[in-house]
Amino acid sequence: MKRGGWPDSFLLLVWFNLLRRPGRTVAVALAVALAAGILHAGALTGLGVRRALAIGTARLGADLLVVPEGAAEATHTALVVGEPMAFYMDGSVVDRIAALPGVQAASPQVFVETMASSACCTGRLFLVGFDPETDFTVQPWLMKELGRPLGPRDVLVGNHILGLTGDPLRFYGTEFRIAARLDPTGMGMDETVFLPLEAVAEMTRASATLAEKPLAIPEGHISAVLVKLAEPERAAEMARLITERIPGVAVLTGGDVTRAVIRSLTGLMALLVPTALGLAALAGVLLALLFSTVSAERCREIGLLRAIGASARQTALVLLGEAAVLGAAGGLAGVAAGFGIFGLFQRAIRFSYTLPFLWPSPAVQAGVAIAVCALAAGLAVLAAAVPVRRILRLEPHHAIHGGRA
Amino acid sequence: MGMAAVALRWRGLLILLLGAATVAGTLVLDTCADAGHFATMASGMQAPMRCTWTERAVLGIGGLVMVIGLIMTAAHQAARLISAVAVASGVLLLVVPMWLIPTCANPAMPCNLSLKPGVLLLGGLITLGGLAGAVRVRRAEGAPELRQVESAR
Numbered sequence: 001m002k003r004g005g006w007p008d009s010f011l012l013l014v015w016f017n018l019l020r021r022p023g024r025t026v027a028v029a030l031a032v033a034l035a036a037g038i039l040h041a042g043a044l045t046g047l048g049v050r051r052a053l054a055i056g057t058a059r060l061g062a063d064l065l066v067v068p069e070g071a072a073e074a075t076h077t078a079l080v081v082g083e084p085m086a087f088y089m090d091g092s093v094v095d096r097i098a099a100l101p102g103v104q105a106a107s108p109q110v111f112v113e114t115m116a117s118s119a120c121c122t123g124r125l126f127l128v129g130f131d132p133e134t135d136f137t138v139q140p141w142l143m144k145e146l147g148r149p150l151g152p153r154d155v156l157v158g159n160h161i162l163g164l165t166g167d168p169l170r171f172y173g174t175e176f177r178i179a180a181r182l183d184p185t186g187m188g189m190d191e192t193v194f195l196p197l198e199a200v201a202e203m204t205r206a207s208a209t210l211a212e213k214p215l216a217i218p219e220g221h222i223s224a225v226l227v228k229l230a231e232p233e234r235a236a237e238m239a240r241l242i243t244e245r246i247p248g249v250a251v252l253t254g255g256d257v258t259r260a261v262i263r264s265l266t267g268l269m270a271l272l273v274p275t276a277l278g279l280a281a282l283a284g285v286l287l288a289l290l291f292s293t294v295s296a297e298r299c300r301e302i303g304l305l306r307a308i309g310a311s312a313r314q315t316a317l318v319l320l321g322e323a324a325v326l327g328a329a330g331g332l333a334g335v336a337a338g339f340g341i342f343g344l345f346q347r348a349i350r351f352s353y354t355l356p357f358l359w360p361s362p363a364v365q366a367g368v369a370i371a372v373c374a375l376a377a378g379l380a381v382l383a384a385a386v387p388v389r390r391i392l393r394l395e396p397h398h399a400i401h402g403g404r405a
Numbered sequence: 406m407g408m409a410a411v412a413l414r415w416r417g418l419l420i421l422l423l424g425a426a427t428v429a430g431t432l433v434l435d436t437c438a439d440a441g442h443f444a445t446m447a448s449g450m451q452a453p454m455r456c457t458w459t460e461r462a463v464l465g466i467g468g469l470v471m472v473i474g475l476i477m478t479a480a481h482q483a484a485r486l487i488s489a490v491a492v493a494s495g496v497l498l499l500v501v502p503m504w505l506i507p508t509c510a511n512p513a514m515p516c517n518l519s520l521k522p523g524v525l526l527l528g529g530l531i532t533l534g535g536l537a538g539a540v541r542v543r544r545a546e547g548a549p550e551l552r553q554v555e556s557a558r
Contacts, residue, residue, distance in 0.1 A: 344522035351518055
């Protein structure tokens with residue numbers, strides 16, 4: 001581009017016009033930034049929750065999750081945000097479920113929560129014991145990624161658990177080693193430690209002498225049964241059948257988890273969307289007022305520009321260019337602030353609303369940021385269009401006389 | 406009132422407000438109290454959680470930031486130096502929960518959900534406010550010299 005050419009002069013003119021009243025420019029840009037920031041954070045939340053839900057439910061791999069009656073809500077929280085919990089039911093439930101027609105596989109899991117008293121310092125972790133013989137969620141991943149089953153003192157950790165592969169982890173006095181780390185899912189699995197059922201049994205026995213407080217899991221009891229169906233589309237029907245045939249259990253389907261997450265997300269969006277819309281409307285009104293004032297203040301200048309040969313289109317371009325630059329700058333500031341504040345508080349939002357979350361890919365994040373900036377610039381141009389159109393309708397000599405005939 | 410004084414007064418008020426927000430937020434939310442302030446050790450003894458000390462340090466720095474804001478509002482003689490102290494206090498607020506007195510290790514504890522992100526946000530704003538103050542004061546200080554040069558011409 002030739003320096004000093006039309007685009008350069010145009011941008012310089014826009015820039016100097018905006019700097020005439022820096023306080024006013026900053027105030028309007030801040031209003032745009034507020035609306036853009038909330039819009040950007042809302043879009044990131046929605047996209048991140050959708051991504052986590054898609055990856056997390058696929059990684060879970062089970063069509064149904066059978067838990068003791070009354071434990072469904074706690075299980076949902078554990079599945080979504082990894083909040084530790086422990087409850088037990090008789091282990092015979094696995095065989096009864098496996099015997100039902102339409103069940104392809106059923107695998108037991110035992111849930112253990114680490115000591116609440118040491119919560120702050122070591123992290124209160126959610127331990128899940130799985131049966132390597134029947135498991136169809138963790139075991140296939142292990143064989144593919146690690147190439148071997150877990151040893152008696154090996155654990156598989158979720159993506160957010162602190163420590164490197166090979167690092168020791170001590171639970172109830174028994175020391176384990178991190179064998180591998182799962183890919184991020186954005187769901188509770190990221191906060192979970194997986195270990196074979198045999199290791200849970202050994203840890204329980206050893207806790208009587210090694211732990212501050214012994215771990216008590218009734219003999220032969222389990223916490224949940226993961227169920228894979230021959231026909232996954234019949235999940236709701238099979239859930240009803242299981243609760244009818246086996247008393248004292250509750251069944252969670254993938255659809256139940258998705259629906260509950262969407263309900264929580266709707267609750268959050270009910271707060272964010274009206275706020276963003278209200279702020280966008282306020283920013284629009286401020287922009288319209290600003291350009292009404294600018295048009296009135298610069299009426300003579302615009303008239304002179306027209307009189308020395310500038311076309312209405314060129315004059316409009318300068319004024320609307322100012323609006324677009326102001327909107328885009330406010331949008332950019334809002335995107336940066338929204339990203340920073342959302343990044344700081346995203347975990348608090350996740351826990352408050354029980355939402356899964358996985359950052360969208362960089363390309364999607366960039367796309368959202370560009371879209372928000374473009375929207376802010378578009379809104380600013382629209383808000384400025386009416387006053388600019390009014391001033392350009394005046395004859396140059398009327399404009400030179402301040403709009404008077 | 407000169408431009409420098411107006412600039413300083415606004416920035417002083419901003420710093421004062423941010424310091425007050427740090428102190429009030431820490432006192433009112435008191436996230437560490439939600440978790441009981443104490444952890445039970447393997448020996449059965451109770452010890453204060455790390456975030457108890459983080460919270461106290463944040464309270465102290467918040468108070469200091471308030472004083473800096475007051476001085477910035479009232480006294481303009483050492484404006485740039487005071488702005489630099491505000492920047493240093495902001496940076497101190499940033500490093501306290503991250504390195505100096507880290508909050509609890511468990512990311513799900515209340516201190517990590519609200520105290521730490523809140524302090525990082527306020528620390529960042531105080532740092533930016535201080536930097537903006539320093540730059541503005543430098544410009545405002547330069548302005549009379551420019552005017553003198555203009556009048557000499």
